[in-house]
Amino acid sequence: MMEQDRTPGIVSARPEMTAAIMAETGLDEALLHDIVHRFYARVRSDDLLGPIFAARISDWGPHLERMVAFWSSVALMTGRYHGRPVAAHAPLPIAASHFDRWLALFRETAQEMCTPAGAAHLIERAERIARSLRIAVAETQAGPGAVPSLA
Numbered sequence: 370m371m372e373q374d375r376t377p378g379i380v381s382a383r384p385e386m387t388a389a390i391m392a393e394t395g396l397d398e399a400l401l402h403d404i405v406h407r408f409y410a411r412v413r414s415d416d417l418l419g420p421i422f423a424a425r426i427s428d429w430g431p432h433l434e435r436m437v438a439f440w441s442s443v444a445l446m447t448g449r450y451h452g453r454p455v456a457a458h459a460p461l462p463i464a465a466s467h468f469d470r471w472l473a474l475f476r477e478t479a480q481e482m483c484t485p486a487g488a489a490h491l492i493e494r495a496e497r498i499a500r501s502l503r504i505a506v507a508e509t510q511a512g513p514g515a516v517p518s519l520a
């Protein structure tokens with residue numbers, strides 16, 4: 370069987386794993402595309418998060434495409450995303466409350482659009498990445514020397 374047959378519409382760096390995840394979760398590229406688009410429509414009209422995105426993103430097409438590639442890499446292990454999420458968030462004026470709201474909107478969207486297994490798969494990964502981004506952003510905001518060096 371050709372790689373493309375197992376992951377229709379995309380070429381995965383790990384086609385067997387991608388096919389197994391798709392079968393278990395009901396997720397695929399088309400669904401991730403729709404989830405990302407619905408999620409960011411919510412984000413953009415949210416009072417807390419909307420202005421932060423509006424100040425930085427004027428052309429939403431490339432951002433949405435990058436976010437579909439990101440979720441394809443994270444959820445389906447396709448290796449489609451190459452970027453630096455920590456560097457992108459470090460300079461943003463965000464704290465725990467922003468991550469809480471982001472996750473609330475993400476959970477709501479995933480639960481509406483996915484099977485229970487698909488929603489659980491996405492939410493678990495979103496929570497894990499949000500936690501590491503939150504810590505990285507807080508460390509950047511604290512600046513060098515905020516944590517005493519053990520050296």
Ligand code: HEM
Nearest residue numbers: 418421422425439452453454457463467468471495498499
């Ligand atoms: C606290 C809430 C968040 C806000 C306000 C936020 C805002 C943004 C903004 C404004 C950008 C565009 C940066 C730029 O192009 O200059 C961005 C990029 C991105 N965000 Fe977030 N974000 C948040 C949380 C998250 C979380 C929880 C994830 C992942 C689970 C995430 C994943 C990404 C990714 C992958 C990019 C693209 C980075 C790149 O490759 O350039 N964000 N975010």
